[in-house]
Amino acid sequence: MDEMIRERIKQVKKGDQSAFEDVVSFFQNKIYQHCYRMLGNTHEAEDIAQEAFIRAYINIHSFDERRKFSTWLYRIATNLTIDRIRKRKPDHYLDAEVKGTEGLDMYSQLADKGRKPDEEVEGLELQRYIQYEISKLPPKYRSIIMLRYIEEFSLQEISEILDIPLGTVKTRIHRGREALRKKLRHV
DSSP, X not given: OHHHHHHHHHHHHTTOTTHHHHHHHHHHHHHHHHHHHHHOOHHHHHHHHHXXXXXXXXXXXXXXXXXXXXXXXXXXXXXXXXXXXXXXOOOOOTTSOOTTSSSOOGXXXXXXXXXXXXXXXXXXXXXXXXHHHHHTSOHHHHHHHIIIIISOOOHHHHHHHHTOOHHHHHHHHHHHHHHHHHHHTTO
């Protein structure tokens, strides 16, 4: 699949705009999910994912073809999400937490037919609690934890995505895990 992406990128650089559609189709769900995990809001995640693809397209000439395109694209998306987190103002969305509940929104009220109701509630509560605690980490630790354990990037890829030294990646992963472990120790 990497080879197909490389070929499409070469075609885009030569002026074939339609080749970028294949790139977007391949990465759109992955980038959206990454943004959603970082931001916790569907509307913002859609906006940021779209902006990441626009920026990638506009700046495709600066992409070094010797590197992985996915790393470059995730770097763009991660930087945009961190910028959004820093600039956030309190907003209210339909998928925001329902007041008076702990981490529940209207979407969480839909039952999954695969599990029993009590298992569903327990699983949702735990998942939401962990996601909530990750979202409370400082952005530099949050992005590292997301990229490493949810997106499953290698340490080297994270280093390239965030444009930081490998040693810094290792340190932030360790510190982020420790901070999360302290918050989740009673779970």
